[in-house]
Amino acid sequence: MMNRRRFLSTGIGLACAAPLASLAAKPDAVAGTVLTATDVHVKNYPTVEAVRWIGQVLEQETGGRIGIRLYHSGQLGRESEAIDMARFGAIDMTRVYSGALNNAFPLTQALSLPYVFESVAHMRRAMDSDVGTRVLEGFSKRDLVGLAIYDSGARCFYNARRPLHTPQDLHGLKIRVPASDIFIRMLRMFGANPTPLSLGEVFSGMETKMIDGAENNMRSFHSSRHFEAAAYWSQSEHSYAPDVLLISRRSFDALAPADRELLLDAARRSVAVMRQHWDASESAARQAVLDYGVKFNEVDMAAFRKAAEPLLADYTRRSEIQPLYRRIRDLA
Template sequence: MKKKWLALFSTAFLSVSVLAACGGSDGATTENADNTGVSEEAVTLKLAENQPEDYPTTLGAKEFARLVEEKTEGRYKIEVYAGGQLGDEKSVIEQLQLGTIDLTRVNAIPLSEFSSDIGVVAMPYLFEDEDEKWEILNGEIGQDLLGTFEGSRLVGLSFYDSGVRSFYNTKRPVTTPDDLAGLQIRVQQSDLAIDIINSLGASATPMEYGEVYSALQTGVIDGAENNFPSYFTSNHYEVAKYFTVNGYQGVPEVLLGSEKLWNELSAEDQEVFREAALESVAVQREAWANLVDEAQKAVLENGSELVEIDDITPWREAVQPVYDKYGEQFSEWIDRINSY
C-alpha cells in the first residue's frame, strides 16, 4: 500500500509512412538513430481504456506504452484511446478476441466469463493487507493466475489497482459486523456480493448504481459499499456520512493483450511487454493512492466520519459461510495465497 507518484511523459518518434501490421495495429517506417537512411518497420498498437485521460488506470496504460516504446527502441508504439473511444468493456473484450484491438484494461469481474479462476480475487478478506496483496499479484501466484486465460484468445499481462471496497451508511458508525445488523445495504446484482453482505448480518439490496443516491436520501436503503473515490465522486458522502474503512474486497483491474498480437511477437518481445506491464503497476498504483488521498480529504472537510478498523478478525470469521459455499472452486488459489 506504499505507493509512489511518478511524472508521466511520452517519447514521440518521426513517422514517415503507414503500413499494415499485426492485430488492430498500423505499421510505420522510421529512420534509424544513426541517420544512415536504413529504415525499419515500427508497429503502432491500439490500447482501449474506458476511463478518462487523467484516471489512474489510463495513466498506468500510458506508462506501459512509454515503457514498451523505450524498451523496443521505438519498434512498437502504443496509442492509448481513453474515455471509451473504442467501446465499452464488453465490446472491447470481443474486439480483443478478434484481434481488431491489441490491448485493453478491464476489471477482473467480467473476465470470470473467460477464466473461472480469476473470480478468486473477489473473495472477501482474501489477503492479510494491501502489501501482501500486491506482492502476491505482482509475483508468481499473480502471473499464474493471469495465465488462466489460455484458450480465451486473451493474454493477461498485469494487475492494476482498483482500490478496496468498504461500507458506508446513513445511520451510525459501524465498527463490528454486529453493527450492520438490520441495515439495508445496496450491492451489485451478484450472488457472491449478496451472500457477503448477508453473512455480515446486514440485508443485501441489489440496485442499479445510478439509483443509490436517491435511495440513501429517501431511506429506501441505509447504506452501500464501494471504494473511497467512488464514495466521493458519486456524492454519496453527502447523504451517508459514516464510512467504515475495513476493505472487505479489492477486485483488481487487468491489463490484457490479444492472442493475435501475442502470437506475432517474438519471445523476446513478449518478455518486454510483460516487463513493461509489471513496471507500469507502480505508476498506476501511485496514481490511485493520490486519488484516494484527494477523496478522503474532501469528504472529511464535508463532515464524513471515517471509522478505522484495526482488527478484521471478527469480519473474517463472519464471512466464513461465503468460503464454505464458494471456496471449493477456488481452493487451489486460496491455499496458495494462505501459504504465502
C-alpha cells in the same frame, strides 16, 4: 471524443486488428501500430497512468512504431463489454476489475473472496508471487493474454442512509456490487439486497434512490464523486480484489516476437508505476472526502468475517481455488 457507439459503428473496433496483421507480415514497416486500450476510470486514475506509461515505453523503444491510444472514463463502454470486445479483437487492451472476471475466469475468484488478504502489502506480495503468474496464465483459455495485476485498494461500504458497524446494519439496504456471484452472495450473507450495476450507473442510482449505497476503494469513491451522494463510509475492508490488464490474444499474436516481449516487460514494470500513483493519491482522496463532510466509522471486523465464513468455506473447497487460497494465506 469517441464513445463506444461511434467506435463500433464506424468500424474502427472491428478493424483495429488490421494494422497488427500488417505489422506481423512486415516487421520493419514504417507505418505505426496503435493498440487501443480502455478503462472506465478517469484520466488521472493510477491504472490509467500506468497504461499511459506503457504506451510511452513502447513508443520510445520502437521509435514510434508502436503506441497506445487510451480511452479512459468509460468512453468505450462498461468493463463487461470491454472484456468481450477484447476477446473478439474489437479492441486490443483493457483494464478490468477482477470481480467482474470471476464468473468467466474461475482463478480470479481466489483474489475476490472476502478477507482473503490482510492488507495492501499482503495483496502485493501475493500478486508478485507465483499466485499472480498463475492467475495471468489462466486468461489464455479464453482468447486473452494477462499482462499485469494492479492494485485496487481496500474495498469498503458507503451509503446514503446510516453508518454500518455490523452486518446487521446492512439489512434492507440496496447495495451496488459488480456482476460477480461472490459479491452477490457475500452481500446476501450480510443481509443486504445486492444490486449489480456498472460503475457509471452508481451515482445516479444513489441520487434517484434506486440503490442506497455501494462498495469500492477510497480512490474510486473520490474520483467517481460518489461521496457527493453517500455521506457514510464504513471501513469494512471486506475485499482487496485487484485489477487486471489484458490484451486480446489476436492482437498479441499479431505482434512480432520481439515486440511481444517488449510489451510484456513494459506491462510488468508498469505495476510499480501504478503503485506509486496509487500510494500518492489514496491518502489525498481520503482527506478530500473527509473535508467534504463524509462520516467515517470503523466496523466490527470479527462480525463481518464471521458472516462471510460460509462463502469462504464453499469456494476454498473447490479444486482450482484451494491451492491458490492456501498459497495466498501462506504469504499473509
